[in-house]
Protein backbone atom coordinates (compact mmCIF):
# COMPACT_ATOMS: atom_id res chain seq x y z
CA UNK A 1 0.00 0.00 0.00
CA UNK A 2 1.39 3.40 -0.97
CA UNK A 3 1.35 5.77 2.00
CA UNK A 4 -0.30 9.19 1.76
CA UNK A 5 0.88 12.59 2.93
CA UNK A 6 -2.18 14.84 2.78
CA UNK A 7 -2.09 18.55 3.55
CA UNK A 8 -5.16 20.50 4.59
CA UNK A 9 -4.69 24.23 4.10
CA UNK A 10 -8.05 25.02 5.74
CA UNK A 11 -9.04 28.70 5.20
CA UNK A 12 -5.49 29.76 4.38
CA UNK A 13 -3.84 30.77 1.15
CA UNK A 14 -4.23 33.19 -1.72
CA UNK A 15 -2.51 33.04 -5.10
CA UNK A 16 0.74 34.19 -3.46
CA UNK A 17 0.90 30.87 -1.58
CA UNK A 18 1.30 28.96 -4.85
CA UNK A 19 5.04 29.71 -4.65
CA UNK A 20 5.16 27.14 -1.82
CA UNK A 21 3.52 24.61 -4.11
CA UNK A 22 6.07 25.22 -6.84
CA UNK A 23 8.84 24.71 -4.29
CA UNK A 24 7.25 21.48 -3.03
CA UNK A 25 6.85 20.07 -6.54
CA UNK A 26 10.44 20.94 -7.42
CA UNK A 27 11.84 19.39 -4.25
CA UNK A 28 9.83 16.15 -4.51
CA UNK A 29 9.65 15.05 -8.15
CA UNK A 30 9.24 11.37 -7.26
CA UNK A 31 8.26 10.85 -3.61
CA UNK A 32 7.87 7.33 -2.25
CA UNK A 33 4.42 8.22 -0.93
CA UNK A 34 1.42 9.89 -2.51
CA UNK A 35 1.49 13.64 -1.95
CA UNK A 36 -1.76 15.62 -1.74
CA UNK A 37 -2.63 19.22 -0.93
CA UNK A 38 -6.19 20.36 -0.22
CA UNK A 39 -6.24 24.14 -0.63
CA UNK A 40 -9.28 26.40 -0.32
CA UNK A 41 -11.65 25.86 -3.27
CA UNK A 42 -10.55 29.19 -4.78
CA UNK A 43 -7.08 27.74 -5.42
CA UNK A 44 -7.94 24.24 -6.64
CA UNK A 45 -7.90 25.13 -10.34
CA UNK A 46 -4.67 27.10 -10.05
CA UNK A 47 -2.97 24.42 -8.01
CA UNK A 48 -4.13 21.63 -10.31
CA UNK A 49 -2.60 23.44 -13.30
CA UNK A 50 0.67 23.84 -11.43
CA UNK A 51 0.62 20.20 -10.36
CA UNK A 52 -0.08 18.83 -13.84
CA UNK A 53 2.63 16.31 -14.78
CA UNK A 54 4.00 16.37 -11.20
CA UNK A 55 3.70 13.96 -8.27
CA UNK A 56 1.34 16.32 -6.43
CA UNK A 57 -2.39 15.57 -6.24
CA UNK A 58 -4.94 18.25 -5.40
CA UNK A 59 -8.07 17.83 -3.30
CA UNK A 60 -11.03 19.68 -1.86
CA UNK A 61 -11.77 20.21 1.84
CA UNK A 62 -15.50 19.51 1.63
CA UNK A 63 -18.27 18.85 -0.91
CA UNK A 64 -22.04 19.01 -1.02
CA UNK A 65 -23.87 15.66 -1.23
CA UNK A 66 -25.89 16.78 -4.27
CA UNK A 67 -24.46 17.13 -7.78
CA UNK A 68 -25.96 20.58 -8.45
CA UNK A 69 -28.85 22.80 -7.47
CA UNK A 70 -30.01 25.71 -5.33
CA UNK A 71 -27.34 25.55 -2.61
CA UNK A 72 -25.74 28.97 -2.47
CA UNK A 73 -22.07 28.90 -1.56
CA UNK A 74 -21.71 25.13 -1.78
CA UNK A 75 -19.53 23.13 -4.16
CA UNK A 76 -20.32 19.66 -5.46
CA UNK A 77 -17.95 16.74 -5.83
CA UNK A 78 -18.42 16.88 -9.61
CA UNK A 79 -17.25 20.51 -9.58
CA UNK A 80 -14.16 19.60 -7.56
CA UNK A 81 -13.34 16.85 -10.04
CA UNK A 82 -13.91 19.26 -12.92
CA UNK A 83 -11.51 21.78 -11.32
CA UNK A 84 -8.76 19.16 -11.17
CA UNK A 85 -9.22 17.56 -7.75
CA UNK A 86 -8.67 13.85 -7.21
CA UNK A 87 -9.56 13.68 -3.49
CA UNK A 88 -11.86 15.41 -1.03
CA UNK A 89 -11.84 15.58 2.77
CA UNK A 90 -15.27 14.96 4.31
CA UNK A 91 -16.35 15.20 7.94
CA UNK A 92 -13.37 17.16 9.25
CA UNK A 93 -14.05 18.01 12.89
CA UNK A 94 -14.08 21.72 12.03
CA UNK A 95 -16.94 21.06 9.58
CA UNK A 96 -18.71 18.84 12.11
CA UNK A 97 -18.41 21.63 14.73
CA UNK A 98 -18.74 24.83 12.68
CA UNK A 99 -21.51 23.53 10.42
CA UNK A 100 -23.20 20.91 12.58
CA UNK A 101 -22.40 18.10 10.16
CA UNK A 102 -23.79 14.74 11.22
CA UNK A 103 -22.43 11.28 10.43
CA UNK A 104 -25.30 10.77 7.98
CA UNK A 105 -24.40 13.96 6.10
CA UNK A 106 -20.72 13.02 6.05
CA UNK A 107 -21.64 9.62 4.62
CA UNK A 108 -23.77 11.25 1.91
CA UNK A 109 -20.84 13.50 1.02
CA UNK A 110 -18.51 10.50 0.82
CA UNK A 111 -20.95 8.70 -1.48
CA UNK A 112 -21.17 11.79 -3.72
CA UNK A 113 -17.38 12.08 -3.77
CA UNK A 114 -16.86 8.49 -4.85
CA UNK A 115 -19.55 8.65 -7.50
CA UNK A 116 -17.85 11.75 -8.92
CA UNK A 117 -14.61 9.77 -9.19
CA UNK A 118 -12.87 11.25 -6.15
CA UNK A 119 -11.16 9.53 -3.24
CA UNK A 120 -13.07 10.38 -0.03
CA UNK A 121 -10.97 11.11 3.06
CA UNK A 122 -13.41 10.52 5.93
CA UNK A 123 -12.34 12.11 9.22
CA UNK A 124 -13.13 10.81 12.70
CA UNK A 125 -11.87 11.72 16.15
CA UNK A 126 -12.82 12.22 19.77
CA UNK A 127 -12.94 15.43 21.79
CA UNK A 128 -10.87 15.80 24.92
CA UNK A 129 -13.95 15.36 27.12
CA UNK A 130 -14.80 12.12 25.31
CA UNK A 131 -11.24 10.80 25.79
CA UNK A 132 -11.26 11.78 29.47
CA UNK A 133 -14.55 9.92 29.89
CA UNK A 134 -13.01 6.75 28.39
CA UNK A 135 -15.30 6.98 25.36
CA UNK A 136 -12.70 7.33 22.59
CA UNK A 137 -13.28 3.99 20.90
CA UNK A 138 -17.05 4.15 21.30
CA UNK A 139 -17.14 7.60 19.68
CA UNK A 140 -14.88 6.60 16.81
CA UNK A 141 -16.77 3.35 16.25
CA UNK A 142 -20.02 5.29 15.98
CA UNK A 143 -18.51 7.83 13.60
CA UNK A 144 -17.11 5.07 11.38
CA UNK A 145 -20.38 3.17 11.28
CA UNK A 146 -22.28 6.34 10.46
CA UNK A 147 -19.86 8.06 8.08
CA UNK A 148 -18.23 5.33 5.97
CA UNK A 149 -20.44 4.31 3.03
CA UNK A 150 -21.58 0.69 2.99
CA UNK A 151 -19.71 -1.10 0.22
CA UNK A 152 -16.77 1.33 0.32
CA UNK A 153 -13.63 0.05 -1.42
CA UNK A 154 -9.98 0.68 -0.65
CA UNK A 155 -9.28 2.50 -3.92
CA UNK A 156 -11.66 5.35 -3.09
CA UNK A 157 -11.67 5.50 0.72
CA UNK A 158 -9.14 6.92 3.16
CA UNK A 159 -9.90 7.30 6.88
CA UNK A 160 -8.20 10.01 8.93
CA UNK A 161 -8.05 9.71 12.72
CA UNK A 162 -7.81 13.21 14.11
CA UNK A 163 -8.29 13.66 17.87
CA UNK A 164 -10.07 17.02 18.09
CA UNK A 165 -7.89 18.08 21.03
CA UNK A 166 -4.70 17.46 19.02
CA UNK A 167 -5.65 19.67 16.06
CA UNK A 168 -3.66 22.87 15.98
CA UNK A 169 -2.66 22.53 19.63
CA UNK A 170 0.83 21.07 19.41
CA UNK A 171 -0.42 18.16 21.56
CA UNK A 172 -0.52 14.58 20.26
CA UNK A 173 -1.67 11.26 21.70
CA UNK A 174 1.05 8.85 22.80
CA UNK A 175 2.25 6.42 20.17
CA UNK A 176 0.47 3.64 22.08
CA UNK A 177 -2.77 5.60 21.98
CA UNK A 178 -2.42 6.15 18.22
CA UNK A 179 -1.69 2.43 17.75
CA UNK A 180 -4.75 1.46 19.80
CA UNK A 181 -7.11 3.67 17.81
CA UNK A 182 -5.68 2.72 14.40
CA UNK A 183 -5.94 -1.00 15.18
CA UNK A 184 -9.50 -0.43 16.34
CA UNK A 185 -10.35 1.47 13.12
CA UNK A 186 -8.91 -1.33 10.95
CA UNK A 187 -10.96 -3.93 12.83
CA UNK A 188 -14.16 -1.88 12.76
CA UNK A 189 -13.73 -1.23 9.02
CA UNK A 190 -13.18 -4.94 8.44
CA UNK A 191 -16.46 -5.68 10.19
CA UNK A 192 -18.14 -3.06 7.98
CA UNK A 193 -16.58 -3.52 4.52
CA UNK A 194 -14.76 -6.85 4.78
CA UNK A 195 -11.46 -7.55 3.04
CA UNK A 196 -11.37 -4.10 1.43
CA UNK A 197 -10.52 -2.69 4.87
CA UNK A 198 -7.00 -4.11 4.65
CA UNK A 199 -6.15 -1.72 1.81
CA UNK A 200 -7.74 1.46 3.20
CA UNK A 201 -5.12 4.05 4.12
CA UNK A 202 -5.51 5.13 7.76
CA UNK A 203 -4.04 8.60 8.31
CA UNK A 204 -3.16 10.13 11.64
CA UNK A 205 -3.83 13.88 11.93
CA UNK A 206 -3.38 16.45 14.67
CA UNK A 207 -0.17 18.46 15.21
CA UNK A 208 1.94 16.35 12.83
CA UNK A 209 5.19 18.19 12.13
CA UNK A 210 8.66 17.37 10.83
CA UNK A 211 9.93 16.62 14.34
CA UNK A 212 7.31 13.97 15.20
CA UNK A 213 6.42 12.56 11.76
CA UNK A 214 8.90 9.68 11.64
CA UNK A 215 7.92 8.23 15.03
CA UNK A 216 4.21 8.51 14.24
CA UNK A 217 4.70 6.85 10.83
CA UNK A 218 6.44 3.91 12.52
CA UNK A 219 3.23 3.08 14.43
CA UNK A 220 1.46 0.00 13.01
CA UNK A 221 -1.58 0.79 10.86
CA UNK A 222 -0.51 4.42 10.34
CA UNK A 223 -0.46 4.73 6.56
CA UNK A 224 0.17 8.46 6.33
CA UNK A 225 -0.86 11.78 7.77
CA UNK A 226 -3.40 14.55 7.41
CA UNK A 227 -1.43 17.70 8.11
CA UNK A 228 -2.84 21.16 8.79
CA UNK A 229 -0.49 23.94 9.86
CA UNK A 230 2.70 22.18 8.75
CA UNK A 231 1.36 21.73 5.21
CA UNK A 232 1.45 25.47 4.49
CA UNK A 233 5.21 25.63 4.09
CA UNK A 234 6.94 23.53 1.43
CA UNK A 235 9.93 22.82 3.66
CA UNK A 236 7.82 21.48 6.55
CA UNK A 237 5.42 19.46 4.40
CA UNK A 238 8.34 18.21 2.31
CA UNK A 239 10.06 16.93 5.45
CA UNK A 240 6.90 15.03 6.36
CA UNK A 241 6.69 13.60 2.82
CA UNK A 242 10.32 12.50 3.14
CA UNK A 243 9.62 10.89 6.54
CA UNK A 244 6.96 8.72 4.89
CA UNK A 245 9.34 7.59 2.21
CA UNK A 246 11.89 6.00 4.51
Ligand code: PGA
Pocket residue numbers: 008162166167168169170205206207208226227228229230
Ligand atom coordinates in the same frame (compact mmCIF):
# COMPACT_ATOMS: atom_id res chain seq x y z
P1 PGA B 1 -2.91 20.49 12.43
O1 PGA B 1 -4.33 20.18 11.74
O2 PGA B 1 -1.88 19.67 11.71
O3 PGA B 1 -2.71 21.96 12.24
O4 PGA B 1 -3.03 20.09 13.87
C1 PGA B 1 -4.65 18.90 11.30
C2 PGA B 1 -6.02 18.88 10.65
O5 PGA B 1 -6.95 19.49 11.17
O6 PGA B 1 -6.20 18.25 9.58
